[in-house]
Amino acid sequence: MNQRWVKTGGLYLVAWFTVTIFSLPLLVMVSGSLKSSEQLTRDPYSLWPAGWNWINYPEALASMPFLVYLSNTLLLCTGCVIGTTLSCALAAYGLSRVDWSGRRWMFGLVIATMLLPWHITMIPRFVLISELGLYNSLWSIVLPTFLGDAFFIFLLRQFFMTIPEQLLDAGRMDGLSQWGLFWQIVIPLSKPALATVALFQFVITWNDFGSPLLYLNDPQKFPLAYGLERFVSSYGDQTNLLLAAATLFTLPMILIFFLAQKTFIQGISTTGIKG
Amino acid sequence: MSRRPLKHSETRAGWLFSLPWIIGFLALFVWPLVASIWWSLCRFDMISPPRWVGLNNYVRLANDVTQQQGFGQALTNTMYYSLLSVPLSVVIGILLAVLLSARLRGQAIYRTLVFLPSVIPVVAASILWLWLLNPESGMINYLLSWIGIPPQNWLNQARSAFSLETVEVLQNYTAGNPLKLFGSKDALILMTLWGVGNFVVIYLAAISDIPQSLYEAAEMDGASPCRKLLHVTLPMLSPVIFFNLVMGLIRSVQTFTSIYVLSEGTGAPGGSLNLISLELFLSAFSSLEMGYASAMALLLFIGLMLATILLFRTSRYWVHYRMVA
Structure with a gap:
């Protein structure tokens, strides 16, 4: 009995220790964002700021064109979410519920594109985007999402396969074409899966740093992720402002995570993609 | 008709x-x-x-490799990072998953807190770690000082912990010099491990799929918790471990944003954070050597394919796929 008690106690101790280690960096971020720069140098380690310096937040926002960055990020997110959801749903339907001979090997090709690292396609894609005159335009990032993405096609295809054939047959009886079946039966039934795709794409675009680095060079077009990195180079010594900006940039992701925890966890454990 | x-x-x-x-x-x-x-x-x-x-x-790439400059240095850096961060992510990921699958009060909260770091945008996480790893006033050195480890240089030091020069550092240490072990790549590995929650989620899902009857059978045979982990949990997890190894390898080789932000796009100090993806980006878009960069990308692709095939080949010796009755 006594031994058991020691064992459970030990387990709790290990669990608390681990959780503390993992949460500590976030606590440092939030508390650092609320310290004055004087306090940050004098007492960098306390997690409880002496005076709550909320002024850091407006100051951080004022030192960069925050609203411009934010509206660019939101534009990109909207465009990419629409693009990915639409194009991937179309392809996933064509590769699952339309009965044609090409669908098997074409699905194989979809999976094959996952194996190609971005390094190989980076330079030719850049040349292509420049040739199309999209360099330094938000379309350079939005347009490719209208052309499908292997992970999301895979995810949606798995979901579409679970829709009972009888439902589609009923639709065919009513004289629906493939187009009609897609919009009136499959799409309304697939809202949870489509929401998962939309959520993941939103997160991916919000976090995306590589594409704006490649395709944008006008600060008026920068999204937050890129603008924030530029902010590091110019305000590297004002850690409290940097931490405030980083906290603000992180907050929506944490909110989304708490609101859609189930979707997040399920999405990751079924496809293994990073949110 | x-x-x-x-x-x-x-x-x-x-x-x-x-x-x-x-x-x-x-x-x-x-x-x-x-x-x-x-x-x-x-x-x-x-x-x-x-x-x-x-x-x-x-030919130029081959020369770089033999002379350990440019691409050669980037290749060594990438291998150091991948060979350490991938196995460590697997081991730590499994240990965390085993811990978090134990029936403890507040389990859901523990799981959330371990997963939370992997929702932090990489740019924000990198900014945060620049501060955490600050040699003078960063939290990491402060915590290390509690267990008697002297302050480390982290992102300001090119030499990493597992290198030949470390022997020299240890010798100098016994002669009374400060012990500066960990460098920029070790810092990068530390930051990567903080985001291990993604993998933990996958292991947790797999652990919850292991039939309870297997553990009961092991208990009947008088197996200790340690043996249950070794002989039930690990074999049952092996397909997922394999999946995570492949994904982890691919992800580690493609690491870009964190090294870009941590080194402000230079790969500094001393090119020690210059992994292949950054070297490739810089050759293409800062030196405008698209041909050279394309060759590098192809070599990287072939290397990654070979490594994946190798992993698949070894998998039959240690991955147990569950028999479907």
Whole structure:
């Protein structure tokens, strides 16, 4: 009995220790964002700021064109979410519920594109985007999402396969074409899966740093992720402002995570993609 | 009688629905792959048209490797990072998953807190770790000081902990010099491990799928918790471990944003954070050597493929797929 008690106690101790280690960096971020720069140098380690310096937040926002960055990020997110959801749903339907001979090997090709690292396609894609005159335009990032993405096609295809054939047959009886079946039966039934795709794409675009680095060079077009990195180079010594900006940039992701925890966890454990 | 036109219209519908993806496949995958192979044999600066140079770019890459500069250094850096961060992520991921699957009060909260770091945008996480790893006033050195480890240089030091020079450092330490072990790549590994929650989620899902009867049978045989982990949990997890090894390898080789932010796009200090993806980006867009960069990308792709095939080959010796009754 006594031994058991020691064992459970030990387990709790290990669990608390681990959780503390993992949460500590976030606590440092939030508390650092609320310290004055004087306090940050004098007492960098306390997690409880002496005076709550909320002024850091407006100051951080004022030192960069925050609203411009934010509206660019939101534009990109909207465009990419629409693009990915639409194009991937179309392809996933064509590769699952339309009965044609090409669908098997074409699905194989979809999976094959996952194996190609971005390094190989980076330079030719850049040349292509420049040739199309999209360099330094938000379309350079939005347009490719209208052309499908292997992970999301895979995810949606798995979901579409679970829709009972009888439902589609009923639709065919009513004289629906493939187009009609897609919009009136499959799409309304697939809202949870489509929401998962939309959520993941939103997160991916919000976090995306590589594409704006490649395709944008006008600060008026920068999204937050890129603008924030530029902010590091110019305000590297004002850690409290940097931490405030980083906290603000992180907050929506944490909110989304708490609101859609189930979707997040399920999405990751079924496809293994990073949110 | 009506079959043929129906089949025909199905085929047409199939093509039409897949059309956006097909365009994307051709424009964003097939053409780029062909162009990369072609440009890797050319000198190409994007301003003038590509000029054929044969295998020059590959010879240059081979020279870089033998002289440990540019691509050679980036290759060594990438291997150091991948060979340490991937196995460590697997081991720590499994240990955390085992811990978090124990029936403890507040389990859901523990799981959330371990997962939370992996939702933090990489740019924000990198900014945070620049501060955490600050040699003078960063939290990491402060915590290490609690267990008697002297302050480390982290992102300000090119030499990493597992290198030949470390022997010298240890000798100097016994002679009374400060012990500066950990460098920039070790810092990067530490930051990567903080985001291990993604993998933990996958292990947790797999652990909850292990039939309880296996543990009960092991208990009947008098197995200790340690043996249960070794002989029940690990074999049952092996397909997921394999999946995470492959994914982890691919992800580690593609690491870009964190090293870019941590080194402000330079790979500093001393090129120690210059992994292949950054070297490739800089060769292409700062030196405008698209041909050379294309050759590098192809070599990276081939290397990654070979490593994946190797992993698949070894997998039959240690991955146990569950028999379907």
